[in-house]
Amino acid sequence: MKVKQLMSILNLKQKEENYDLNQKITGVTDDSRKVEEGFVFVAVRGYRVDGHQYIKEAIDRGAKVIVSEDYIHYPDVVCLQAEDGRRALGKIASAFYGHPAEDKIIIGVTGTNGKTTTSHMIKHLCEENGYSCSMFGTIDYVVNGEVIPGIQTTPSAPMLQKLLRESRDDVVVMEVSSHGLEQHRLEGVTFDYCVFTNLYKDHLDYHDTMEDYFAAKSKLFFMMKPGGKAVINTDDSWGQKLADRLSHEQIPHWTVGHSLESDVEIREIFTEPFAASIDDHGEKVNVVSPIEGAHNVYNTLQAYAVGRLLGFSSGSLAESLVSCPGIRGRFETYELENGAKVVIDYAHTADSVEHILDTARQQGARKITHVFGFRGNRDETKRADMIGASSLRSNSYILTLDDLNTSSYEHMIETLENLQREFGNSDGQIIPDRTLAIEKAIMDSDKDEWVIVTGKGHESYQQSFYYPVDSDKHMVEYMKEKFKQEKTDLMA
Ligand SMILES: CC(=O)N[C@H]1[C@@H](OP(=O)(O)OP(=O)(O)OC[C@H]2O[C@@H](n3ccc(=O)[nH]c3=O)[C@H](O)[C@@H]2O)O[C@H](CO)[C@@H](O)[C@@H]1O[C@H](C)C(=O)N[C@@H](C)C(=O)N[C@H](CCC(=O)O)C(=O)O
Numbered sequence: 001m002k003v004k005q006l007m008s009i010l011n012l013k014q015k016e017e018n019y020d021l022n023q024k025i026t027g028v029t030d031d032s033r034k035v036e037e038g039f040v041f042v043a044v045r046g047y048r049v050d051g052h053q054y055i056k057e058a059i060d061r062g063a064k065v066i067v068s069e070d071y072i073h074y075p076d077v078v079c080l081q082a083e084d085g086r087r088a089l090g091k092i093a094s095a096f097y098g099h100p101a102e103d104k105i106i107i108g109v110t111g112t113n114g115k116t117t118t119s120h121m122i123k124h125l126c127e128e129n130g131y132s133c134s135m136f137g138t139i140d141y142v143v144n145g146e147v148i149p150g151i152q153t154t155p156s157a158p159m160l161q162k163l164l165r166e167s168r169d170d171v172v173v174m175e176v177s178s179h180g181l182e183q184h185r186l187e188g189v190t191f192d193y194c195v196f197t198n199l200y201k202d203h204l205d206y207h208d209t210m211e212d213y214f215a216a217k218s219k220l221f222f223m224m225k226p227g228g229k230a231v232i233n234t235d236d237s238w239g240q241k242l243a244d245r246l247s248h249e250q251i252p253h254w255t256v257g258h259s260l261e262s263d264v265e266i267r268e269i270f271t272e273p274f275a276a277s278i279d280d281h282g283e284k285v286n287v288v289s290p291i292e293g294a295h296n297v298y299n300t301l302q303a304y305a306v307g308r309l310l311g312f313s314s315g316s317l318a319e320s321l322v323s324c325p326g327i328r329g330r331f332e333t334y335e336l337e338n339g340a341k342v343v344i345d346y347a348h349t350a351d352s353v354e355h356i357l358d359t360a361r362q363q364g365a366r367k368i369t370h371v372f373g374f375r376g377n378r379d380e381t382k383r384a385d386m387i388g389a390s391s392l393r394s395n396s397y398i399l400t401l402d403d404l405n406t407s408s409y410e411h412m413i414e415t416l417e418n419l420q421r422e423f424g425n426s427d428g429q430i431i432p433d434r435t436l437a438i439e440k441a442i443m444d445s446d447k448d449e450w451v452i453v454t455g456k457g458h459e460s461y462q463q464s465f466y467y468p469v470d471s472d473k474h475m476v477e478y479m480k481e482k483f484k485q486e487k488t489d490l491m492a
C-alpha cells in the first residue's frame with residue numbers, strides 16, 4: 001500500500017506538503033509500542049489515554065505516516081488528518097490487507113450471552129459439512145486449524161484484518177461484541193449471515209442504557225452483504241424488536257422462536273436430553289443440544305438455522321450436532337468421589353445464573369450450592385440481580401472473589417459484604433478465597449447434590465489463592481485427586 005492509496009481511503013487531497021505519494025507503507029497500528037519502520041500510526045483517543053500523546057514515540061520508532069484527529073506537522077513524516085481515529089484505523093487496516101473479508105463467507109454472532117457457544121457450534125457444523133472454518137471469539141482465535149490466543153472477543157481492526165488475510169478457510173465465524181462495533185473494529189467487514197442471540201443487562205458500565213446497548217448491537221445487522229441474511233431469536237424481546245426493525249427496513253432475516261410465524265418454529269423443548277422439536281419451513285425435525293440447558297437449545301437452533309442458510313440439509317445438521325464437542329467453561333460437569341456433581345460455567349449475568357441453576361434442577365439436583373463473585377471495575381448494576389437469581393434458585397450460595405482487575409481486595413470484600421447485607425439471604429455466606437469457597441461447597445455436598453461454580457469458566461485466575469491452582473477446573477481436579485488419595489490411604 002502506498003501513501004496515495006491511504007489518502008484516497010481517507011478522502012484526503014494533497015495539501016501544502018511535498019509528500020512522496022509513492023512511499024510504501026509497511027504496516028498499520030494504533031499502538032506506538034508496536035510501530036516498526038515504515039508503519040502508519042493512527043492516533044486514537046482512548047478511554048484511559050489519548051493516543052495522540054504517543055505520536056512522537058511512534059515517529060521515533062520508524063512511523064512514516066501519522067493519522068491524527070488534530071492538525072499536526074512533523075518534518076519528513078506524512079501527517080494526515082481524519083475525523084475519527086478509530087474509524088480511520090479500521091478503513092486503513094482493511095485496505096492494507098486487501099479487503100480480505102470480501103472473499104470469504106463471513107458469519108457474525110452477537111448478543112449478550114451465547115456468542116461463544118453458538119460460534120463453536122457453527123464452526124463444528126461447517127466442518128462436518130465440508131467447509132473449513134476460522135473462528136474469532138472470547139476463548140481464542142482459530143485460523144487454518146491453528147489456535148492463536150486472543151486478547152479481545154472481537155479483535156482490534158489491524159489484528160482482525162491480518163487474520164482474515166492469513167485465513168485460507170472457507171468460512172469465518174466471529175463473535176461480535178458491542179465494544180467492537182462501537183469502536184469500528186469491523187470497519188470494512190461485511191457479513192453473509194448475522195446472528196442475534198439475546199440481550200440482557202450487562203456492560204452498562206460502557207453503554208449508558210439498554211437502548212444504547214441494543215443500538216450498538218443492532219449496527220451489525222446493517223453491515224450485511226447484498227443477499228446476506230440475519231438469524232434472530234425472537235423469543236427474546238429485544239430480538240423481536242430487531243426483527244420488526246429489519247422487516248421494516250426490508251432486510252432479509254430468519255426468526256427462531258415459539259411464534260407460529262417463526263422460520264424455525266420451536267414446537268417443544270425437552271430436558272432429557274436437552275433438545276427441541278422444530279418446524280423448519282414445514283419440515284418436522286428433532287434437534288438435540290450437544291450441551292445441557294434450555295439456553296443451549298436456543299444456541300443450537302440458531303447454529304442450525306445458519307447451517308440451513310449455508311445449504312446443509314436438516315438431517316445432516318441434526319446428525320452433526322450430536323458429535324459437537326463441549327466447550328471449555330460452558331456447563332462443564334465433573335462427578336466427584338463423594339457423589340457430588342460440580343458444574344463450571346462462564347455465567348456472569350443474572351439471566352445466565354438463572355439458566356444454569358434451572359438446568360441443574362431440571363437434571364435432578366437435590367441440593368445446589370452456588371459459588372460466584374463479581375469482577376472488579378465491571379458493570380456494577382447487575383450484581384444485586386445476580387445475588388437475587390442465586391438466592392431464589394440455590395439452596396445456599398457462597399460469595400467469593402472473581403477477577404479484581406484494578407479494584408483492591410479490601411474494596412471488593414467490602415462490596416461483597418454490602419451486597420450480601422442488602423440483597424442476600426441467610427443461606428448466603430462470604431468466603432473470599434475462591435479455592436477455599438469451592439472446597440467448602442464440595443465438602444458440604446453429597447450424592448445428587450450439585451456445586452455450581454460460575455463466572456470464570458475457561459479463564460485462568462488473575463490472582464493466587466490458598467490452593468496452588470490457577471483455574472476453577474484445576475481446583476475441581478485438585479479435589480478429585482484429594483478424594484482419590486484419601487480412598488487409597490484408607491485402603492492401605
Ligand atoms: C473498554 C475498551 O474497549 N477498551 C479498548 C480501548 O482501550 P482504551 O480506549 O482504554 O485505550 P487506551 O489505553 O486509552 O489507549 C488509547 C490509544 O493509545 C494507544 N497507546 C497507548 C499506550 C501507549 O504506550 N501507546 C499507544 O499508542 C493505544 O493503543 C490506543 O490506541 O481501545 C484499545 C485499543 O483499541 C483496546 O485494546 C481496549 O480493549 C481492552 C483491552 C478491553 O478490555 N476491552 C474490553 C472491554 C472489550 O473490548 N471487550 C469486548 C467483549 C465484551 C463482551 O461481550 O464480553 C471485546 O470485544 O473483547
Ligand SMILES: Nc1ncnc2c1ncn2[C@@H]1O[C@H](COP(=O)(O)OP(=O)(O)OP(=O)(O)O)[C@@H](O)[C@H]1O
Pocket residue numbers: 111112113114115116117118138153175197198295296298299329330331345346347348351352353355356457
Ligand atoms: N442463549 C443463552 N441465553 C442465556 N444465557 C446463555 C446463553 N448461552 C449461554 N448462556 C450463559 O452465558 C454464559 C456465557 O456463554 P457464551 O460464552 O456462549 O456467551 P458469550 O456471549 O460469548 O459471552 P461473553 O460475551 O461474556 O464472552 C454461559 O456459560 C451460560 O451461562
